[in-house]
Amino acid sequence: MGEVSRKMTIPFARVPMAGNELKYIDEVLKSGWLTTASKARELEERFADYVHAPYACAVNSGTSALHLGLEALGVGPGDKVFLPSMTFTATAEVIRYLQADPVFLDVEYGSNLITPEILESAIRMHPDVRYLIVVHYGGQAAQMFSKDGKSITSLCKEHDIKILEDAAHAFPSKIEDKMVGSYGDATCFSFYANKTITTGEGGMLTTVDEEIFNRVRMMRLHGIDRDIWNRYTDNKPSWEYDVKAPGYKYNMPDINAAIGLAQIEKAEEFRRERQKVAEYYLKHLSSLQHVLDFPLIHVPFEHHSWHLFTVVLTQKAPVSRNQFIERMAEAGIGTSVHYKPLHRMTYYQRTYPLVAENLRNTEKTWNGNVSLPIFPFMKEEELEYICTNIKLILSL
Ligand SMILES: Cc1ncc(COP(=O)(O)O)c(C=O)c1O
Structure with missing residues (x-):
């Protein structure tokens, strides 16, 4: 696992306000x-x-x-x-x-x-x-x-x-x-x-x-x-x-x-911009397929609003999801988790006890899910910086 250092600050989301x-x-x-x-x-x-x-x-x-x-x-x-x-x-x-x-x-x-x-x-x-x-x-x-x-x-x-x-x-x-x-x-x-x-x-x-x-x-x-x-x-x-x-x-x-x-x-310009970010991640992180599971897309890319780009760290990843998030933060990159499932939240767990076995995919996702920054008008150097750091953190 490579050492990271902060050379940029990239938030998880940045709202574009460039119009009327x-x-x-x-x-x-x-x-x-x-x-x-x-x-x-x-x-x-x-x-x-x-x-x-x-x-x-x-x-x-x-x-x-x-x-x-x-x-x-x-x-x-x-x-x-x-x-x-x-x-x-x-x-x-x-x-x-x-x-x-x-x-x-x-x-x-x-x-x-x-x-x-x-x-x-x-x-x-x-x-x-x-x-x-x-x-x-x-x-x-x-x-x-x-x-x-x-x-x-x-x-x-x-x-x-x-x-x-x-x-x-x-x-x-x-x-x-x-x-x-x-x-x-x-x-x-x-x-x-x-x-x-x-x-x-x-x-x-x-x-x-x-x-x-x-x-x-x-x-x-x-x-x-x-x-x-x-x-x-x-x-x-x-x-x-x-x-x-x-x-x-x-x-x-x-x-x-x-x-x-x-x-x-x-709205359509923003959507296209988000799609470009998703395409960049899919192309430039593809070498990490053994340690990262990518989103499963069933629709044409143009039919997707691309609000989130969520990946799942597999069991082969050298760090846990939480360690990954910490390293990304050290590099100045914001991430998020969508979601900690509701059946694991105190209120719902107490009120509606559930057998996690019935929620197998949800549990598997929860073990490693992390959402990467995705917003309109991300710069090429920001995307490059994010992918370089992800590769560094996930290198064995
Ligand atoms: C899946 C989902 N449903 C509902 C909401 C609630 O929307 P709002 O924050 O506008 O009340 C959110 C907001 O984050 C959401 O992600």
Whole structure:
């Protein structure tokens, strides 16, 4: 194992802000109205157009989109919801918000996706589960459709299971030539600071179902029966509104939407830039195949948003994952872990004791997973520096 020294500082994620962000924020500041209004609505329209969704609802985080989506699908106390253990805690906590219970599933090794085969065997073991959250891990869509044979959607239809898609990583992504967000009852995106496009904090829910849209739109703002900002922007005096349900305060302020409008203009450029980074890693680290497992990609590269580039250190690697991360940090390179699986987190471990044997691929991944820096406009010398250091750390 070679010694490393810091010659550069490369963060895990760097947010590109090179477009119209300041211009649109300035428009909001000068409008005299800082929370939700026309910019949020414009972002909804742009986003719906982009992913070919009939309806889109802007909210203040990916987590709130997931919460609203599950609520609108009808999840309630005592319901059970399938989801992968290999995800961020937000995917599971929203199930608990509604007093329902998570049923953790394994994922395919390499892609970290739930497959039709995994789902089919889970349905056999738990025939009472009526909901599924699919996570499009890293920006690669799971097999929602398939030209030949079983898909997640066809299995769910057959077994009367409603699907919510956690597409926090998956904008812009496609599956079988359909944009993620264009076909589902509830697809939830995140615009958190390190995501493929950002609003600082923010999220979006898309749906093909008008009823779900109306429910989500009402519940995101206190359960009030119409958009409250009309009260401030309408010419007609109209103060009156009704409360139909005890909703939430999940609306997206216009300042955040302004950033999103600038970011969405660059979404495809950002995606291409991320793809270039992934291609660089695949080419320049290929000699490390005995010590590193690379991501398993089932879709054309252009259909992948490339939010993450996660590798797994194999048992033959000369260092553990944690030592690897420490060495990379010594060299000035940021990395991250996606994820420590939820069944290993104190709360879920205590509340839903699980047999790790049923989550074999998840466990195998957890032994060595590490995500490498990937963001738009990484410089060639940064990529070279990262690969040189990885080779140094993993040299036997
Ligand atoms: C898979 C997944 N789901 C949900 C979320 C929650 O999104 P947000 O941070 O916008 O609430 C994240 C964010 O990191 C995520 O990675």
